[in-house]
Structure formats: C-alpha cells, structure tokens
Amino acid sequence: MELTKEQIQHIDTLLKTKGIKYWDLRIEMIDHIVSDVEENSTTNDFKIELEKSLVKLDWHKSLHKENQEGWKNVNKKYRKEYVKEVLSFFKSFRNVFIYTLFTFLYYFITIQVDFDNFKKLSLVFFLTPSTLFLFSITKQIMKQYGKSVNLDYGIFYFSFPFLMISLPLQLIKEAPDNIQKLLSIALIPLFWVFSYAGYKVYKTAFTKVEKMKKELAL
Known part of the structure; x- marks a missing residue:
C-alpha cells in the first residue's frame, strides 16, 4: 500500500494534534509510520492501517511525553x-x-x-x-x-x-x-x-x- 501526499499530510496533522509541536520531530515519526504502513498493510483501508501502525508504535494516545523525549x-x-x-x-x-x-x-x-x-x-x-x-x-x-x-x-x-x-x-x-x-x-x-x-x-x-x-x- 503506497500512501498519497494527502494521507501523509493527514498523519502530520494527527501527530500535531496529539502533541508533537516541532515539525522536524513529526517528520521523523511520519517516516516510521509511512514505512510501517506501506510495508506491513494487509488491507487497502488507510484509516485501519494507520490505527494499526499507531498502536504498534504506541503512538495512538497523547504524544506529549514523546514530544518531550524528542x-x-x-x-x-x-x-x-x-x-x-x-x-x-x-x-x-x-x-x-x-x-x-x-x-x-x-x-x-x-x-x-x-x-x-x-x-x-x-x-x-x-x-x-x-x-x-x-x-x-x-x-x-x-x-x-x-x-x-x-x-x-x-x-x-x-x-x-x-x-x-x-x-x-x-x-x-x-x-x-x-x-x-x-x-x-x-x-x-x-x-x-x-x-x-x-x-x-x-x-x-x-x-x-x-x-x-x-x-x-x-
């Protein structure tokens, strides 16, 4: 499954709302998510695969802690x-x-x-x-x-x-x-x-x- 620019932008917006305020930190996290979704997707449903990836990476909840660690x-x-x-x-x-x-x-x-x-x-x-x-x-x-x-x-x-x-x-x-x-x-x-x-x-x-x-x- 290859993600579109719109889907990648959606991931960026999602990470921002979850607490990742620096865009360069988000870029590195987006790379992990996109790689995981594109390599391990089992369906063509973007939302389902995105949620699976976020859960796998433990990024499905608030990311304020990850922002600080970053x-x-x-x-x-x-x-x-x-x-x-x-x-x-x-x-x-x-x-x-x-x-x-x-x-x-x-x-x-x-x-x-x-x-x-x-x-x-x-x-x-x-x-x-x-x-x-x-x-x-x-x-x-x-x-x-x-x-x-x-x-x-x-x-x-x-x-x-x-x-x-x-x-x-x-x-x-x-x-x-x-x-x-x-x-x-x-x-x-x-x-x-x-x-x-x-x-x-x-x-x-x-x-x-x-x-x-x-x-x-x-």
Missing part, C-alpha cells in the same frame, strides 16, 4: 556536538597558535592604552561575534522555517557563550582596574572559542533543517 534527545545530541567542537578546537596546533597569539596581542594592547580605551576595545571584541549571530538569525527568520527543535537548540548553543560570559563581566565591574584587565584577557579569547563552537553547532542544525525542507518539497 527535544531532550535533540538537546543531548547538540550538547555533545558543542563539547566536541570546543575540544576539537584545542586539538589543532594551528588553532592553539592563533588563540595564544590573539591572547598575547590583546594583553600587549591593554598595557599600552588607558583603562577607558581598554574597556572600549573589550566591548568591540565582545560584540564582534554578535554580528555573525544576528546575521545568521536574520537569515533564518527570512527563510520562515517554522517551529523547529533543531533550530531552537542550534540557536541556544550559538547564544550560550554570550550568556556564559555576561555574568562574569558584570561581576568584575567593581574590581580594581588591573583585575578587570586580567580577567577580561582570560575570558574574551575563551568567549571567541565558545562562540566559534556555537556557530558550528548552529550551522549543523541549519543545514539539517534546510535538507529536510528540500526533501519535503520534492
């Missing part, structure tokens, strides 16, 4: 990918050299300028990655990809370094100037590494969603 699994996947990207950065001799050079130049500049100019320079270093972040998010919004669990977590790990560094930078504002300089020199280069890792994770998520959308359009 986004938790996606989060676990991207968290693992994020840690992998950070560790991978420091495994490269070239990256470590660039990181060390950047830190040294940052330190060299700070001892040449007064504290006000140092703060301005640090602010530029902090805001520069945000330009890439805003550009990427704007591009995503224009694509109108809808509510995607992959993109949600891609955005989270892309923005995570900004959240991670904001608190320490706020806490050291009352510290002496020399302490602020030393902590900024330690934190800003790390912030760039974590931002780079976050961007790569976001790019992975974005590429996956684009591929899924193209496959849906075929």
